[in-house]
Amino acid sequence: MAIQKEKTPMRSQSPEERIKNFDEVPFGYNKEEALREAERCLQCPKSPCVDGCPVQVPIPQFIKALRDGSVEEANEIIKSKNNLPAICGRVCPQESQCEKVCVMGNKKEPVAIGRLERYVADTMLEREKNISADTAEKNKGAADMALEVKKEKKRKVAVIGSGPAGLTAAADLAKEGFAVTIFEALHETGGVLRYGIPEFRLPKKILDQEVDYIKGLGVEIRVNHLVGKSVTIDELFADGYEAIFIGTGAGLPRFMNIPGENLNGVYSANEFLTRVNLMKAYKFPEYKTPVKVGEKVAVVGAGNVAMDAARTAKRLGSEEVVIVYRRSEKEMPARDEEIEHAKEEGIIFKLLNNPVRLYGKNGRVARMECVKMRLGEEDASGRRRPIPIEGSNWIMDVDTVIVAIGQTPNPLLPKNTPNLATESWGGIIVDEKMATSRKGVFAGGDIVTGAATVIEAMGAGKKAAQSIKEYLEKEK
Amino acid sequence: MFEILEKEVLAPGIKKITVKAPLIAQKTKPGNFIILRVNDEGERIPLTVADYERETGIITIIFQEVGYTTELLGSLEVGDYIKDIVGPLGHHLELEGYQRVVCLGGGSGTALLYPKVKGFYEAGAEVIAITGARTKELIILEEELAEVSNKLYITTDDGTYGHHGFVTDILKDVLETEEVDLVVAIGPVPMMKAVSEMTRPYEIKTIVSLNSLMVDGTGMCGGCRVTVGGETKFTCVDGPAFDGHQVDFDELMNRLTYYQEEEHQCRLAKEVNK
Numbered sequence: 008m009a010i011q012k013e014k015t016p017m018r019s020q021s022p023e024e025r026i027k028n029f030d031e032v033p034f035g036y037n038k039e040e041a042l043r044e045a046e047r048c049l050q051c052p053k054s055p056c057v058d059g060c061p062v063q064v065p066i067p068q069f070i071k072a073l074r075d076g077s078v079e080e081a082n083e084i085i086k087s088k089n090n091l092p093a094i095c096g097r098v099c100p101q102e103s104q105c106e107k108v109c110v111m112g113n114k115k116e117p118v119a120i121g122r123l124e125r126y127v128a129d130t131m132l133e134r135e136k137n138i139s140a141d142t143a144e145k146n147k148g149a150a151d152m153a154l155e156v157k158k159e160k161k162r163k164v165a166v167i168g169s170g171p172a173g174l175t176a177a178a179d180l181a182k183e184g185f186a187v188t189i190f191e192a193l194h195e196t197g198g199v200l201r202y203g204i205p206e207f208r209l210p211k212k213i214l215d216q217e218v219d220y221i222k223g224l225g226v227e228i229r230v231n232h233l234v235g236k237s238v239t240i241d242e243l244f245a246d247g248y249e250a251i252f253i254g255t256g257a258g259l260p261r262f263m264n265i266p267g268e269n270l271n272g273v274y275s276a277n278e279f280l281t282r283v284n285l286m287k288a289y290k291f292p293e294y295k296t297p298v299k300v301g302e303k304v305a306v307v308g309a310g311n312v313a314m315d316a317a318r319t320a321k322r323l324g325s326e327e328v329v330i331v332y333r334r335s336e337k338e339m340p341a342r343d344e345e346i347e348h349a350k351e352e353g354i355i356f357k358l359l360n361n362p363v364r365l366y367g368k369n370g371r372v373a374r375m376e377c378v379k380m381r382l383g384e385e386d387a388s389g390r391r392r393p394i395p396i397e398g399s400n401w402i403m404d405v406d407t408v409i410v411a412i413g414q415t416p417n418p419l420l421p422k423n424t425p426n427l428a429t430e431s432w433g434g435i436i437v438d439e440k441m442a443t444s445r446k447g448v449f450a451g452g453d454i455v456t457g458a459a460t461v462i463e464a465m466g467a468g469k470k471a472a473q474s475i476k477e478y479l480e481k482e483k
Numbered sequence: 484m485f486e487i488l489e490k491e492v493l494a495p496g497i498k499k500i501t502v503k504a505p506l507i508a509q510k511t512k513p514g515n516f517i518i519l520r521v522n523d524e525g526e527r528i529p530l531t532v533a534d535y536e537r538e539t540g541i542i543t544i545i546f547q548e549v550g551y552t553t554e555l556l557g558s559l560e561v562g563d564y565i566k567d568i569v570g571p572l573g574h575h576l577e578l579e580g581y582q583r584v585v586c587l588g589g590g591s592g593t594a595l596l597y598p599k600v601k602g603f604y605e606a607g608a609e610v611i612a613i614t615g616a617r618t619k620e621l622i623i624l625e626e627e628l629a630e631v632s633n634k635l636y637i638t639t640d641d642g643t644y645g646h647h648g649f650v651t652d653i654l655k656d657v658l659e660t661e662e663v664d665l666v667v668a669i670g671p672v673p674m675m676k677a678v679s680e681m682t683r684p685y686e687i688k689t690i691v692s693l694n695s696l697m698v699d700g701t702g703m704c705g706g707c708r709v710t711v712g713g714e715t716k717f718t719c720v721d722g723p724a725f726d727g728h729q730v731d732f733d734e735l736m737n738r739l740t741y742y743q744e745e746e747h748q749c750r751l752a753k754e755v756n757k
């Protein structure tokens with residue numbers, strides 16, 4: 008049988024349909040599709056895909072298990088390296104990681120590794136849901152008691168932040184037998200997975216299931232705890248926590264610093280997405296947090312955050328949604344799939360343009376002045392530097408502007424923690440063991456790297472958990 | 484979940500509740516605020532901690548029913564629960580090192596003023612408190628303020644109690660006759676603006692506490708941004724207190740109006756469901 012050249016397509020909601028709802032766009036493979044796609048894997052002995060994965064999931068092995076008919080085994084293989092496969096299968100930039108180096112991709116389309124990962128994880132979650140619904144209730148009392156007894160003797164570790172970095176570190180540490188408490192500033196867990204990435208891309212029930220699994224490992228989660236304010240790192244140590252992991256993310260929104268940016272109708276993507284996702288403003292007035300979005304929306308930036316904001320605005324009923332980006336299509340940092348989906352949904356791309364000024368009318372933004380750009384030499388990031396074309400300014404009508412040009416580490420915790428060394432741009436400095444300048448304090452994820460990816464944050468959480476374990480063994 | 488332990492109506496539409504929140508009571512200082520969410524569907528709103536007791540772990544919140552969420556909060560009774568409270572947030576005020584401080588509160592801003600008046604008084608400053616309201620029955624915390632200040636002036640817009648006029652009338656007299664090294668104003672934006680304008684020629688340090696719209700309160704969304712001295716600041720983490728001479732009050736007023744229609748919609752829905 009000749010090998011299928013293209014990836015097995017994934018069925019999804021049609022663009023016309025989906026811009027009217029917040030349901031997930033791609034449906035995921037069914038069994039037959041998954042097996043068909045799994046057949047495409049060459050099982051090459053060198054497996055470059057494994058090195059392409061930031062957490063080295065044994066990809067050919069899990070695909071083989073799947074092919075041999077054992078989803079359970081496939082799942083175990085993935086979970087040996089990746090605690091959150093249902094999430095990663097959906098949001099990882101596979102095209103620049105595992106699928107980028109897939110041998111199959113040399114001549115044909117690479118194997119759809121992400122989709123297969125999602126299939127395995129979803130199938131297992133579906134099964135677990137059915138089993139756990141019965142047993143969970145019955146076992147709950149006993150488990151609680153067991154937890155109480157065990158906690159007495161366990162050594163305490165605190166994890167700050169419940170994004171992918173924190174959740175992963177917590178899970179690994181709990182599995183190693185530590186009593187782990189997560190402290191989260193917001194009223195809900197998940198970090199960006201909850202407040203940033205929209206429902207139509209990552210259904211929150213999947214996140215809930217992953218969080219439940221982590222709770223099931225005995226991890227205690229305390230929401231509404233802003234560490235640095237509600238409680239400090241020193242107080243956590245005084246309270247008996249022997250090691251601390253900081254995974255507080257890159258929550259600080261960057262603004263353009265152009266005139267008119269504080270007009271009404273100008274949002275950071277974080278604010279816009281938080282209102283919609285965390286606070287469920289898309290269900291206003293059932294949920295009481297409003298979000299106001301007009302007819303003509305400009306989203307500045309072209310990363311995943313920008314695509315999420317643009318597609319959200321479309322779903323909230325905006326007539327025209329325009330992505331304004333200062334570089335060209337090639338440099339757009341978003342996942343390929345997000346850009347494709349955005350285009351299908353009628354998002355307009357005005358590339359090689361940079362906003363320079365916003366004008367208001369009655370206090371609300373009404374027009375945006377842009378300057379056209381061209382690309383010059385490559386800069387330090389390896390991308391060609393955008394240069395303004397003098398005299399090319401033009402004006403577009405807008406009534407909403409969403410700024411999605413990046414986030415930097417949230418400075419609140421470092422500022423309130425003496426002797427915690429940070430970079431000039433705010434990242435916490437760590438060594439190769441993820442240890443910070445403070446004894447017993449480790450850090451990882453966006454707070455260390457600046458805004459990056461879910462899988463890298465997870466990888467950092469894993470590595471830090473291992474280091475914390477070694478550290479505590481030494482400190483006995 | 485945070486249980487409401489006591490509830491009191493201070494004036495029409497102004498209520499006081501106490502809540503058990505030991506962690507917050509432990510760490511709050513004058514000037515800090517909290518963010519709460521009444522229930523799962525609720526929005527997150529910021530409220531100042533009016534008082535706190537470290538020993539009992541109880542905090543006091545005083546609020547005016549100005550919108551959907553504050554009305555909902557006002558409808559809760561003793562024994563009911565508030566779903567989420569996080570805090571203390573924002574910077575607290577530096578209380579030390581002042582000789583004579585004038586504290587002005589307008590409307591329910593008086594409630595927010597109380598912890599600061601108390602703080603300065605306990606730190607050893609001479610405190611002149613000036614509080615105003617539209618009419619007599621809206622004057623709150625008179626006794627409490629009298630206890631923690633050296634002088635208390637009361638004004639009403641309609642002359643039904645105390646001085647007939649505005650808090651700024653009294654401030655003007657005080658500035659003319661006394662050496663003052665700090666003025667603190669909390670209340671409606673126009674009042675804070677007027678106070679700041681009045682103290683500017685005297686070059687007296689003036690602190691205002693801003694009531695920006697907020698979502699997270701952790702510096703993550705930027706919804707609370709204000710322009711101070713030509714720079715964008717986040718009220719929730721850089722404030723809520725700022726130098727009144729530097730604040731762009733007109734921008735703040737504009738930003739506060741952005742969700743008025745939606746607020747109206749929520750209230751209407753509530754009326755309908757009554």
Ligand SMILES: Cc1cc2nc3c(=O)[nH]c(=O)nc-3n(C[C@H](O)[C@H](O)[C@H](O)COP(=O)(O)OP(=O)(O)OC[C@H]3O[C@@H](n4cnc5c(N)ncnc54)[C@H](O)[C@@H]3O)c2cc1C
Nearest residue numbers: 168170171172192198199203234256452453459460461464
């Ligand atoms: C809209 C959007 C879309 C994205 N899309 C993708 C994508 O498709 N694929 C991808 O790989 N990556 C994507 N990313 C990036 C990815 O989500 C992040 O890199 C990742 O979530 C970082 O994980 P983290 O655990 O380091 O931090 P976060 O997810 O930011 O979590 C940090 C948590 O810590 C909490 N916190 C902060 N300060 C404190 C404190 N002082 N005390 C207690 N808690 C605190 C925060 O509330 C938050 O819950 C996206 C990001 C955004 C914003």
Ligand code: FES
Nearest residue numbers: 700702704705719
């Ligand atoms: S309320 Fe979100 S940054 Fe201040």
